[in-house]
Amino acid sequence: MADGAIRVEGEAVPLLLLPGTLCDARVFAPLIARLAGRILVHGDLHGETDMGALADRLLRGAPARFAIVGFSLGGIVALEIAARAPDRVLGLALLDANGREVPPELHAARRAIPADATSHAALAGETLWPSYVAPARADDEALRALIVDMAECAPEGAAVRQTELALSRVDSRPRLAALAMPVLVLAGAEDAVSPPEIQRELVDGLPDATLVLVPDAGHFAPLEAPDACADAVRAWLRRVDAGARSLNPDPSGGFMTDSNSKSIKAAAKDDGIADGHVLQVERRDFTQLVPTDRPRVQSMKGFDDCYTDIVDYIIRCTHKIWDERDVGLIYTHYTHNCVAYTTMGTMYDRETHIRDTIQRLVEFPDRRGMAQQVIWRGNDVDGFYTSHMTHGLGRHTEYGAWGKPTGRTYCTRTVADCMILENRIYKEWIVRDNMGPLIQVGLDPHVFAEGIARKKFETGEQVLEVSENRRLLGQYPPETEADVSIAHTEGEAELLRWLHHIYNKRMFGKIHEIYAPNCQWHGPLMRELYGVAAVLHQTMKLVALIPDCAFVPQHICSVESEEGGTKYALRWILDGHHMGYGTLGAPSGHKLTVMGVTHFHVKDGKIVDEWVVYDELSMLVQLKLAAMQTAA
Incomplete structure (x- = not known):
């Protein structure tokens, strides 16, 4: 998010999530699923090998004011960020973290651990696994597989670089007294990497800290005991949000996190509900995007009376079909011969749309599609073109194309581009990140892809080989100038x-x-x-x-x-x-x-x-x- 340009609705402080060594956002997935309705910014701990440089880079990309949830190495980075910008950090949640520096005499031994490993998977799944979880979880192969998969997805050389990053930290204990924000210090009671005495040391040095030691959990407490962690984080967030409101109350009812609130309020006067402007999604609650008493602000010939502009149309009808389960609305919102081009194949008629929608809703009954952006052009004479981006969140709880339900949560991003005339979509392009949720629920993408390919092969579908894509014409270099014929501005x-x-x-x-x-x-x-x-x-x-x-x-x-x-x-x-x-x-x-x-x-x-x-x-x-x- 750009500095000085964020508004957080609902008085909720944004969260910067910082994962641990060889981890990614999946280490927070169970926590995120239990903390809906808050802006989340995922921090990338790859690249830098200097703690200060990484902290500075994350601060440049963070909201104007925010709270941090840091796990393991992410918690160490969080302490560095808070020390550098205590006025911007409104709260800290340190999960299985450590405030001490690594003594120089131990640096060589620490460097040898990733250097001697044959792969990230071997490092996480064999060398470090015994210290990662409580003894009772030592045989938890599902958890081990997730940790190994996160490690395998890390960039090449990440373990070496992140080891150097950890070694570059300074002792945070002398700086703790200056961190006056609400702090949650949480760890597994059986954490062998950052044991309870290290957690008590943090709490003793912080002015406003709460200690939670999770029974029967080790270093990966967020994955070993997600409910206990979520309860503690929720309680901490209530304190963070309350403190943020007292610092900067916003009379419009939201918490302004930027330093330019006056200009943003002016740009969003009346939330665009009655000022004649087409709605924009990003800074509005769903209820503001589907108003009940707003006059039309666009000519909408042939559209149902409830739609006040093209963005209202896209948001409202999508919600009716997918969340309110009025699947039959497709009959009045799609032409009978609507063609939908997707990454996995093409649908050529309306009935296929309806069957596909029903099957998805049954397989993922608690799925929610959160609108993020609608970018559009056109009118009701020539037709509208819309590009609608959503975040889909849910759980895999029913048998279906993904097989036996895993009960795991997922989050994915989808964009649907639609061509619309007089209330009906007549052509659609759907680009969905199918790989992401597949991995999140624990399925093997290679096995799953093999099954899909086998069905396509048996029905005679082919990958058509074209020898020349015309980027290069014969032996000439690429075209000097771009083809801009599709541009409108x-x-x-x-x-x-x-x-x-x-x-x-x-x-x-x-x-x-x-x-x-x-x-x-x-x-x-x-x-x-x-x-x-x-x-x-x-x-x-x-x-x-x-x-x-x-x-x-x-x-x-x-x-x-x-x-x-x-x-x-x-x-x-x-x-x-x-x-x-x-x-x-x-x-x-x-x-x-x-x-x-x-x-x-x-x-x-x-x-x-x-x-x-x-x-x-x-x-x-x-x-x-x-x-x-x-x-x-």
């Missing part, structure tokens, strides 16, 4: 030029010019990255996977944002061959086509936020299917 054209420069001309250094230093990147598998270096690395990873790829924009639209600047929605195709290493396995040479949607927020000529959705599971299915074709 100069801003859209400029964005297309930037992306052509990066993806087709492979001039990755452009990223340093067009991304803000404090930019955020929100990607597949619910990855949250910060800073230009992270965006650069992630972009190159995708191109490295498909090194002959051509980047082809399909559609672009934009809206001026109440938060300042402009938000853009770009639907694109990446076409090439699996000729590089990455998460999909060793290079196979098989054809790969990636359909994606990216939302950008551009302020003052710089990208401050990028949300990108594409489906790694569909890519894996393509490779499995191509392998079956080759072997046949």
Whole structure:
């Protein structure tokens, strides 16, 4: 989130979540599932090997004021952040953390641990596993598998770098007395890594700290005892929120976390409910997005009377179909021959839409789709085009396409691009991150992809091989100029030029010019990255996977944002061959086509936020299917 540009509804302080060594957001997944309704910012602990440098980078990308939940190494980083910016940190939750420095005489031994490991998986699942959990959980293979999978998903060399990061810390104990914010110190009572005496030491040094030692839990208390941890964190958050309101009460009923609240209030006057402006999603509660007494602010010929503008239409009808279970509304909101292009295949009629919706609702009955953004263009004569991004949260509780229910929670990101005329969607592109929730509920994506590919193979579906994607014409270099014919504004054209420069001309250094230093990147598998270096690395990873790829924009639209600047929605195709290493396995040479949607927020000529959705599971299915074709 950009500095000075965040408003948190409901008087809730945003949370910065910092995971531990070789961990990712999944270490907080059970906690997040029990703490709905709060803005969460996931911190990336990869890259820096100096604690101070990492703290400074996270502070640049964090909200103006926030609270931190830090687990293990993340808790150590949280102490450094709080020491550097005590006026911005409104609360600390230190989970299985440690305030001591590592004595220099132990540095060599610490460095030897990751250096001697054959892999991240071996380090987490064999070397460190006995110290990670309480003795009673030593045979918990599901927990071990999750910890190993997080380790395997960490970037190459992460264990070595994070060891250096941990060794770079200073002794936080002399600084504890200056941290006056509410602090939760929580650990497993049987934590062998950060034992109870270290936790009591923290509490003794902090002015306003609460100690919780969770019985029968070890170092991974958030995963070993999620209910006990959630109860303690909820109690701590009540204190944090109360303290934040007393510091900066907002007469409109929300807690303003930015230093420019006057300008933001002016931009969002009356919340856009009756001022003639089309609704914007980002800073409004759902009830404000589906008003009952608002006059129409757009001409909406042929649309149902309840819809006041195109954003109201998208949000309200989606909620009616998916949350209120009025699936039959599809009959009046889709044409009978509506075509929906998805990452896993194409639906060619309305009845298929209805069957697919019912099956998803049965398999995930408590699923909720939280609208994040609707970027649009058009009118009721020529038709509307909308790009609707949601976060889907739920639990896998019923038998279905994913097999036996696991009971585990998931969170995924989806973008649905729709073409709409007179109340009916007649064409749709649905890009859902299917890989993320599959991993979160504990399923093996390779096994799952193999099953899907087998069914496609048996019905005669093929991966079509095209030898030339036309990024390069014969022996010529890539086109110097981007094709901007789909742009409607100069801003859209400029964005297309930037992306052509990066993806087709492979001039990755452009990223340093067009991304803000404090930019955020929100990607597949619910990855949250910060800073230009992270965006650069992630972009190159995708191109490295498909090194002959051509980047082809399909559609672009934009809206001026109440938060300042402009938000853009770009639907694109990446076409090439699996000729590089990455998460999909060793290079196979098989054809790969990636359909994606990216939302950008551009302020003052710089990208401050990028949300990108594409489906790694569909890519894996393509490779499995191509392998079956080759072997046949």
